[in-house]
Amino acid sequence: MTEQAQSAATVSSDQALAWFRQMVHIRKFEEKVVELSGRGLVSGSTHPCIAQEAVSVGCISAMSAEDLVLATYRGHGAFLARGGDPKAAMAEILCRETGCCKGKGGSMHLCDPDIGFLGTNAIVAAHIPIASGVALANQLKKTDRVTLCLFGDGASCEGAFYETLNMVALWKIPVVLVCENNGYAISVPTKKSLSVPEIATRARGFDMPGISIDGNDIVEVYETTRQAVERAREGGGPTLIECRTVRWERHSALSAGFYESREERKRWQVVDPIPRFRTTLTEEMSISASVLEEIEQEAGEAADEAAEFAIRSPFTGTAQLEQDIFA
Amino acid sequence: MREITYSQAINEAIREEMRRDSDIVLLGQDIGVYGGTFGVYRGLCEEFGEDRVRDGPLSEAATAGFGIGLAVAGMRAIVEIEFMDFSPLILDAVANQASKMRYFFGGKVKVPLVLRMPSASKLGLGAQHSQSLESWFMHTPGLLIAMPATPYDAKGLLKTALRQDNPVIFIEHVRLYATKGEVPEEEYSLPFGSARIVREGSDITVVAIAMMVQEAIEAADELEKEGISVEIIDPRTLAPLDGETIVESVKKTGRLLVTHEAYRTAGVGAEIGQVAQEGAFDYLVAPIRRVAGKHQPIPSGPLQDEVFPDRDKLAVAIRDLMEEG
Numbered sequence: 330m331t332e333q334a335q336s337a338a339t340v341s342s343d344q345a346l347a348w349f350r351q352m353v354h355i356r357k358f359e360e361k362v363v364e365l366s367g368r369g370l371v372s373g374s375t376h377p378c379i380a381q382e383a384v385s386v387g388c389i390s391a392m393s394a395e396d397l398v399l400a401t402y403r404g405h406g407a408f409l410a411r412g413g414d415p416k417a418a419m420a421e422i423l424c425r426e427t428g429c430c431k432g433k434g435g436s437m438h439l440c441d442p443d444i445g446f447l448g449t450n451a452i453v454a455a456h457i458p459i460a461s462g463v464a465l466a467n468q469l470k471k472t473d474r475v476t477l478c479l480f481g482d483g484a485s486c487e488g489a490f491y492e493t494l495n496m497v498a499l500w501k502i503p504v505v506l507v508c509e510n511n512g513y514a515i516s517v518p519t520k521k522s523l524s525v526p527e528i529a530t531r532a533r534g535f536d537m538p539g540i541s542i543d544g545n546d547i548v549e550v551y552e553t554t555r556q557a558v559e560r561a562r563e564g565g566g567p568t569l570i571e572c573r574t575v576r577w578e579r580h581s582a583l584s585a586g587f588y589e590s591r592e593e594r595k596r597w598q599v600v601d602p603i604p605r606f607r608t609t610l611t612e613e614m615s616i617s618a619s620v621l622e623e624i625e626q627e628a629g630e631a632a633d634e635a636a637e638f639a640i641r642s643p644f645t646g647t648a649q650l651e652q653d654i655f656a
Numbered sequence: 657m658r659e660i661t662y663s664q665a666i667n668e669a670i671r672e673e674m675r676r677d678s679d680i681v682l683l684g685q686d687i688g689v690y691g692g693t694f695g696v697y698r699g700l701c702e703e704f705g706e707d708r709v710r711d712g713p714l715s716e717a718a719t720a721g722f723g724i725g726l727a728v729a730g731m732r733a734i735v736e737i738e739f740m741d742f743s744p745l746i747l748d749a750v751a752n753q754a755s756k757m758r759y760f761f762g763g764k765v766k767v768p769l770v771l772r773m774p775s776a777s778k779l780g781l782g783a784q785h786s787q788s789l790e791s792w793f794m795h796t797p798g799l800l801i802a803m804p805a806t807p808y809d810a811k812g813l814l815k816t817a818l819r820q821d822n823p824v825i826f827i828e829h830v831r832l833y834a835t836k837g838e839v840p841e842e843e844y845s846l847p848f849g850s851a852r853i854v855r856e857g858s859d860i861t862v863v864a865i866a867m868m869v870q871e872a873i874e875a876a877d878e879l880e881k882e883g884i885s886v887e888i889i890d891p892r893t894l895a896p897l898d899g900e901t902i903v904e905s906v907k908k909t910g911r912l913l914v915t916h917e918a919y920r921t922a923g924v925g926a927e928i929g930q931v932a933q934e935g936a937f938d939y940l941v942a943p944i945r946r947v948a949g950k951h952q953p954i955p956s957g958p959l960q961d962e963v964f965p966d967r968d969k970l971a972v973a974i975r976d977l978m979e980e981g
């Protein structure tokens with residue numbers, strides 16, 4: 330038995346199928362976004378989370394419905410994993426009036442407070458203290474809600490990250506900080522930007538737990554996050570979880586893809602979390618391939634529907650231009 | 657009417673609002689029992705406790721971010737920045753986050769946040785503790801900006817800031833903290849976007865900001881003896897700016913001088929001058945003038961007097977303007 334299959338043994342087949350479904354839905358959604366971007370339908374750029382689906386699905390599924398999530402501009406997957414409406418997301422990405430932020434945020438700003446998703450942010454690391462402030466509010470109000478903050482490896486090089494680690498550790502803030510280490514800035518590999526091999530070790534200097542895991546193993550992501558959430562909920566304070574993952578091709582639709590060597594591509598194919606979990610499902614959990622194929626087909630159709638909905642929706646009109654500047 | 661200091665007026669506004677609204681939380685450095693760098697929070701920690709009057713580390717950027725997070729989560733934070741010179745440390749939180757978040761999330765969040773910061777001048781503190789940086793914030797859409805010059809305005813505007821749901825840059829002045837003025841004991845608040853005509857006059861309009869209001873009054877007293885009638889306007893808030901009151905005054909006097917301690921280049925005076933020109937060009941009988949901070953790093957020691965405007969420099973400029981047109 331592989332290590333992954335061992336941990337998967339504690340997971341119900343319903344849970345496993347739900348994870349698979351969410352990951353596949355996100356993959357198909359992102360592939361559709363990339364396709365629409367290629368057709369010139371996406372405003373500006375877009376930052377796909379392809380090959381990082383296990384991180385958002387794994388950690389967000391460890392949160393309760395009352396908990397709160399904040400993520401980054403590479404956050405379509407987090408939005409969908411939290412239960413965000415794919416049509417509203419696609420319409421937002423295409424800047425239509427039916428978008429979740431009325432088409433004014435675009436690809437990098439998805440938000441839906443009704444499902445506890447307090448938005449994606451396009452300034453690297455800026456949302457880490459914001460998420461922690463959300464968590465402080467819940468600590469002060471004595472709710473037992475935990476806040477999850479997703480960010481990338483680049484954020485771990487920003488000052489806001491370190492200032493926040495100090496404060497959340499000092500005040501035992503109920504926040505779980507999940508770093509998606511996909512190995513690259515736009516072009517610079519982490520070996521050229523980080524003084525340590527593992528971002529999780531940054532936590533040590535702040536006397537808080539830091540753990541580095543395989544971010545493409547959804548079971549491990551889920552289990553690690555679940556424990557961190559439990560700890561935060563019980564007043565034990567924050568945890569830093571580094572999810573080692575990979576990024577598909579490019580930083581964004583507008584960036585050059587020069588680092589995509591044959592070796593990189595091969596590595597991505599090996600660790601791609603979806604076929605990997607598929608194997609676990611069929612080989613270790615005896616789920617039939619036809620069930621999974623059906624899910625894949627549904628996901629493809631859902632992405633098509635989201636795209637059709639978005640394309641059919643009108644662009645956000647000038648009546649909205651000056652709305653929502655002030656409350 | 658009773659008189660209290662500018663500092664006491666701010667303290668009272670916060671104390672009254674914290675009693676009324678249990679969601680208000682204070683963040684900053686040295687704000688607990690110490691009472692804030694300039695003592696504005698004296699007694700608040702004792703009354704409201706360390707959870708709500710929360711001393712934190714010297715981490716301005718993250719502290720501002722925490723304030724935004726509290727706001728987004730339904731509370732209301734007041735973040736104190738010890739000197740306005742340190743506000744560059746929180747610029748991202750202000751310029752990219754608090755001021756735009758409601759917009760890019762399509763109205764789905766509110767950011768009720770007050771960022772208090774005092775500017776300073778002539779304290780001999782040198783280049784990094786003597787600046788007025790309001791134009792950086794005025795350049796950013798999505799913010800409300802108050803810059804009160806009196807205890808009465810400070811209390812009334814802060815009350816308003818704490819009863820609405822948008823980010824506010826609340827700019828105080830270190831040299832105003834000890835100044836006294838009339839403040840009624842009964843409840844009141846002042847609207848943003850409403851300038852105060854400090855003194856009526858007919859020959860020239862002087863728009864003065866913060867410390868320069870008092871300097872302008874003293875210059876006007878002196879010029880009155882020479883037969884020059886100066887109208888002084890204090891905008892009180894820079895965003896929104898009450899352009900209408902300024903334009904109407906310029907239509908009456910035909911002359912405008914804008915004065916502030918902040919650097920002259922791209923300072924608020926440039927914007928105010930332009931607003932006046934667009935609204936009252938045909939009425940102007942002389943060029944619009946600025947008496948503002950010299951565009952250079954501020955020295956420590958006696959040399960500092962060279963860079964800041966004062967009543968004497970104002971009087972000279974006003975006399976000059978009276979000879980034109």
